[in-house]
Amino acid sequence: MTSPVLEAIYKRRSIREFTDAPIFIEQLHEIVKAGMWAPSGMNNQPWRFVIIKDPGIKEELAQQTHYGHIIMSASALIAVYLSKEDMYDAVKDHQSAGACLQNMLLAAEALGLGAVWLGQILKNKAEVNRILGLADNFDLMAVVVLGHPLHHNQKSKRKELSELLLKQL
Numbered sequence: 001m002t003s004p005v006l007e008a009i010y011k012r013r014s015i016r017e018f019t020d021a022p023i024f025i026e027q028l029h030e031i032v033k034a035g036m037w038a039p040s041g042m043n044n045q046p047w048r049f050v051i052i053k054d055p056g057i058k059e060e061l062a063q064q065t066h067y068g069h070i071i072m073s074a075s076a077l078i079a080v081y082l083s084k085e086d087m088y089d090a091v092k093d094h095q096s097a098g099a100c101l102q103n104m105l106l107a108a109e110a111l112g113l114g115a116v117w118l119g120q121i122l123k124n125k126a127e128v129n130r131i132l133g134l135a136d137n138f139d140l141m142a143v144v145v146l147g148h149p150l151h152h153n154q155k156s157k158r159k160e161l162s163e164l165l166l167k168q169l
C-alpha cells in the first residue's frame with residue numbers, strides 16, 4: 001500500500017541528532033500550518049505556537065530538560081500550547097493537541113526535516129512559560145525539536161497488530 005501520507009506515517013522516526021544546517025522560517029511556518037489544520041472538537045483550534053530560533057533562548061530551554069543536548073543540536077524549536085481560554089473540554093482539547101503535534105511531525109518528515117516530540121520538558125512547564133514570556137493561561141503540551149537529520153539510522157518498533165486489536169466483530 002503506498003501513498004505519500006502512508007509513506008510519511010511509516011517512514012517518520014523521532015530524530016534526535018541534527019546537522020548544523022539552518023531551517024528557513026517558511027519551513028517552520030509550513031509546519032505550524034500543518035498543525036493548525038489538524039482536527040479539533042467543534043473546530044475550536046485551541047492550539048498556540050511559539051517558534052524559537054534564538055540560541056540564547058534555546059540554551060535556557062535546554063536547561064529545563066534531561067534532553068537539553070537534543071535541543072542544543074537543533075536548528076529550531078516549536079513550543080505547542082493549549083490556550084486555556086479557548087478550551088471547551090479538557091479531554092477533547094488534549095486530543096486535538098495530539099493530532100496537531102502529529103501533523104507537525106509528519107509535515108517535518110514531508111519537508112525532509114527531522115523532528116522529535118519532547119514531553120519530558122513539561123515537568124518544568126512553568127519555567128518554560130517564564131523563559132518564553134507567556135502567562136499561565138497558556139498550557140505547554142510539548143516542544144517539537146527540529147533540524148536536518150544527521151543520519152537515518154533510527155530504528156523503532158511497534159507491537160503486533162494482533163496484540164492491539166481487541167476484537168474484530
Ligand SMILES: Cc1cc2nc3c(=O)[nH]c(=O)nc-3n(C[C@H](O)[C@H](O)[C@H](O)COP(=O)(O)O)c2cc1C
Nearest residue numbers: 012013014016067116117118119120121154155156
Ligand atoms: C507524548 C510524547 C512524549 C515524548 N517525549 C519525548 C521526550 O521527552 N524525549 C524524547 O527523546 N522523545 C520523546 N518522545 C518520542 C518517543 O520516544 C518516540 O515517539 C517513541 O519512542 C517511538 O519512536 P518513533 O517516534 O521513532 O517511532 C515523546 C513522544 C510522545 C508522543
